[in-house]
Amino acid sequence: MESEPLSRKIFTVCKTLVRKLVFRVLRTGPMPSHIAVIMDGNRRYAKRNRLNEGAGHDAGAMALFYLINYCYELGIKYITAYAFSTDNFRRKPQEVGKIMSLLRESIALLTKITKNQPVRVHFAGNLELLSAELRDGARKLMEATAEYSKIVVTICVCYCCSDEILHSVEQSCLQKYYKHSYVRDSHDDENGERDVITLVDIEKHMYMAVTPDPDILIRTAHEHRLSNFLQWQTSYCQLASLPVDFPELNSWQLTWVILDFQRSYKYLARKKLQR
């Protein structure tokens, strides 16, 4: 009976060593600097394993922490996760409550982790839709970690890309409006021309403006759509669809995705440069 835990320990150590070796080999080639992930399949995972729905989301959160750790080992600086969409508010109130509670616990855990690790945490989305407690917790964590740059974790919550585009257009309009009002009032603009909104103005007001565009976007549960996640930022991004539910995402699937990215790297890099 005592040998079982020992053999399991040895197996875990060997598995970790093999993983670190494979990661070291991977790093010989071009590596993505930003990975985004759609955490799909938590409920399906719970149903298949005869767990309650909440347990599926707990397993998903654990898988996300493992993923962040793997990305840290691989030297990937930016990780973005689609935790909660504005569309998800249409789910059952108990499920929404569970996800909010999980978010509260994650903020508390990340606050502890970031006291000793230089991890910047950013929350992207319309945070006004969160409760005041969650919103304040998220903002405090963002402020406390704003100076860190070794690794940047972005949690997209109350996020939709179409909402992000609209928000960015609104902010750009308001900025130009105020500038136009100032110029009109002070009569400084001799030509009387109005400043136009450019693509640069729109991009600087995006929720995701703190990170570069993703190199890889992973969606689990064998789905092949973006579901209103980062379609603006993924013009030249490798889209990967994995046939496993998110809680089952492991280092081997991540390795496969990165190898796939390395195969297409020259093509995607050329496309980005052309733009």
Add this chain to the structure above:
Amino acid sequence: MDFSRKKRMLRFWTDKIGNILLRMSWHLLHAIIYLCYFTTGMVHALESHLISRGLLRRYKSLHISKINYLAIVIESEDACRTSNVIQLLQWVVALGINHICLYDNEGILKKSKDLILDKFDGAILFQDTHEDNILLDQPCMTLEFVSFSDGKEAVARAANVLLMKYIKSGATGSNQGEQIFTDSQMSEALKTVGSGGPEPDLILIYGPARCHLGFPAWRMRYTEIQHMGPLKSMEYGSLIKAIYRFTTVRQNYGK
């Protein structure tokens, strides 16, 4: 001194050999990946051949009515292969899909639009239709040609349209934090600048990588995306398989 020099030399050669071994391992991993893709490619080619011949019963009846609007993204370097593009469109039309959007990043297809339209009797250019909701009811074929300038740059132009309207509305700009534009206003503004169009149900990507190459972000929120490989390797069977796969998908739209 001699010992520390020997230690440095040892370290140098250890690192060098280590790097060579890592490089060789990396190439070995990629060779394995290449073999895996080659094998699956052979299997897909065989499956595609069987589907084209109608030998796989499952693909014989497609619920084409589920696809109201199909988008095809083509890598710009392949977009000049007009004969391949026309062949692909003929396959799509033969399956019963009449409303198609063709996208390539650099607008090469826009330059060939007259040549492509000539090959299809009665086909009309999307921009010639006035209302989006009438478009999908048209019995004849409609073709839309889209490029990168209809994506992000169009959003910037639409933002200027909204800015003009906002200024003309006499707003004071004091409603900080409140939403001042709606989704439908944004869609209208995009139509005004000539980049409005329905959201496709399915996007087929013909290119070396699974990447949408800047397809208009406002129009692909819940669109299914299928990667079909390079245009020169396109197969009729793969097209049917992609459409069949789409017709079996069930979306929750976040619920």
